[in-house]
Amino acid sequence: MDQPHALLVASPGLGHLIPILELGNRLSSVLNVHVTILAVTSGSSSPTETEAIQAAVARGTCEVTELPSVDVDNLVDSDATVFTKIVVKMQAMKPTFREAVKSMKRKPTVMIVDFLGTGLMPVADDVGVTAKYVYVPSHAWFLAEMVYLPVLDKVIEGEYVDIKEPMRIPGCRSVGPDDLMETVLDRSNQQYRECVRIGEEVPMSDGVLVNTWEELQGNTLDALREDGELSRVMKIPVYAIGPIVRNNGPIKRPNSIFEWLDKQRDRSVVYVCLGSGGTLSLEQTIELAWGLELSGQRFLWVLRRPISYLGASSRDDDDQVSASLPEGFLDRTRGMGLVVTQWAPQVEILSHGSIGGFLSHCGWSSVLESLTKGVPIVAWPLYAEQWMNATLLTEEIGVAVRTSVLPAKKVIGREEVASLVRKIVAEEDEEGRKIRAKAEEVRVSSEQAWAQGGSSHSSLFEWAKQCRLMS
Template sequence: MAAAATIVFVPCWASGHFMSMIAAGKRMVDASGGALSLTVLVMQAPTPAKASEVEGHVRRESAASAGLIDVRFQSLPAVEPPTGCVAPEEFNFRYVQFHAPHVEEAIAGLALPVAAVVVDLFCMQLLDVAGQLAVPRHVYFASTGAFLALMLRLPAIRDDLAVRLRDADAEGTFHVPGLPPVPLAYMPACLSNGGKMRNYEWFEYYGRRLMDASGIILNSSVQLERGVLAAIADGRCVPGRPAPAVHAIGPVVWFSPAHRELEPPHVCVRWLDTQPSGSVVFLCFGSNGFLDEAQVGEAAAGLERSGHRFLWVLRGPPAAGSRDPSPTDADLDAALPAGFQARTQARGLVWPAWAPQKEILAHPAVGGFVTHCGWNSTLESLWFGVPMVPWPLYGEQHLNAFELVREMGVAVQLKGVVGASKVDLWFVEAAELEAAVRGVMGATEEGRKAREKAADLKAACRKAVAEGGSSYVALRKLVRGISPGGGAPSP
């Protein structure tokens, strides 16, 4: 049947945000039973490399959706990047703000009625456009419930947290509603921006704007973050004001093994096909993650001494002089210690470029994951039941790492970083990585418990999104609330 209305999504250009948001939108359309379609307004990314990534995502998603689900992508006119910005979030904020007139014009020109506008966490200034058009406005939050709880608190705790994060020698803990006391070393690195605090005001702004949303669509579930979701719902994050409804519909993991039949398996997957079940530790640090020369040397030594099989996705630093923070393909001969590849070739593969992470984590040969703790990567690991070693690098990843170890119990901690007083000082020595790899692969009681808990959460994640599960029910409640006439099927 023809859709009666459309939901408009405005995603950020970062791959982890863009793809997660599109997958969530598709779920909403599917849950509407044909009452809704999805219109995606695509901003041109501020760098050529990111723009190329987004174009590739749009092509693949358009092809995958053809004839199956009603999704339309509409490119917005290009804008000039802002100049003179002193913090990354200031640049992102102003660049998105420049798109506001184009977003308003695109929405006003749509043929179908607009049931709701959904903007990315980093596009919340566009909530004003939806308000001017008298359209319900939602935020898609591609991170954790814990980070959501913290962001809701930021305006009220500025005088305390901002001062403590500015102090390079600050120690102690901080309270995030719904979590045990969090050491300051686990506070999100994106707030302090290397101790300069230039980003804090922008995240504080986003924390305020969350309260203006009709609802928050969260890529998490009750099974993963019961405590923080209860804290938000109970009003413990913004005392005296009810927070918007949080729709925990996750995990949103966009993966289908069917695509293996459409193209030859990646070289990393072919290598895994030759390895015993559960024998390989996988190392990957996300779309923006890379290690410097000294850290690569320590990691290589730790892997070699661990004695375990490994698949290491090793990226190089961003191109010199480029505004694009994306890693480059690594020169393995220059990056790795002399003789490392020859000594480990019988049990290890180092891959210098992009690799299909979800397909790798789904492979039965993979038994552990050394990860930067990006939330998409974390959910993928949980979805496939792979225990983790958290090695956070940037963003909110340090807080994610705290949850993995303290709340979920699915990870083996890198011992040497526990006492770090500041998140930008986390340097991992070879012995630390060696011990963590051995642990996550089952050599310690901590590792065995993490493996068991990962298997439990794999089942819980799949149950949450299956018919009758908490995320299934939340998704349908969300869609009923925005569908014309409340026409979504009942759970």
């Protein structure tokens, strides 16, 4: 009997490519299926995209094919957002995608698209792939808002940000103005219309795989499945198969970051990194620096060039980045902190015993990398669904503290930065002790979810039987 074949489709951008690569690796290693990944890259592949693809190929678990990108400038507004360009690009890829699938030597048993690629699902029917699923690399609350958005679009008038009461999502947490996804802030924008379309198309699949686990979000998952208004919108099975995150890679020695971390006490360092796109204003960078210094806690800061410094398009340079810091900062904090201006291996850093907290932009991949290591979070959401993630982490899961206002709306002052960092890392802070204990509890539950017979392990096998990847 031929080995079952899973076809995964990744949208452009590292934030969409890596989750699909990791899902492919998990399907191959756990279910022993053949995995092909069609990766729609960002035009000319960025070095990080290329590196991620090469690493996946080197592991030998997945076959990865890059699909040449198409020009969609004539299909989007001149000021179209990145989100809009990606989803329109995925729809425009239909002819290329169809030919790529038809040319495969072995026919796929199942097709999985990430949620930005739902426009490609009709191609599955064209090429005879009867099982088609959507992968949501985010959490269950995000999924609930996404599929319920078409309902809200019909019943709510005006802009969502102007509504004083939180928007009700049946059976799960309501969405307040500071929790909204960036894509729904302007209902006249093309990205909002695309977001509504995706919400309509997800339930047209045969089911959804979501990167969370039962013990973390059981109530929201129940609302998506059990008989009720939300499940009647959803209509299809939801499989919680998380956490799916990158594994630790080898560390090249000597490495200055880890040589420094090795000298620090257990759980004494706050790791500061706002993601590959997490650049701050010059004013905010200065306040963050002063806050780290005032906190008296040890820190490892992966610092990007401020967006107001020498223009956003110029390349990162150590001297340019360092020049954005307060005068004398590096000298005063020598030994107490380490500033890194180049790429840093985040998973390996979060795995180090000296890391006691993570000041993060709250991208879901970063959140999972932190929670699976038992590291609590200082939530610093910047864009996309990160505002929602910050609320989830602080108010529902209880593994984080967050800024008093959204950083997108106001510069966060140094005193507040210092207070947040101390709360997470300082041993004597009572609230911090509770948050650290909860983070450890979540770490344990994340491991149990993927243990033999655990909730996510069982959910993946249930899905595999449903789509006939295994008998």
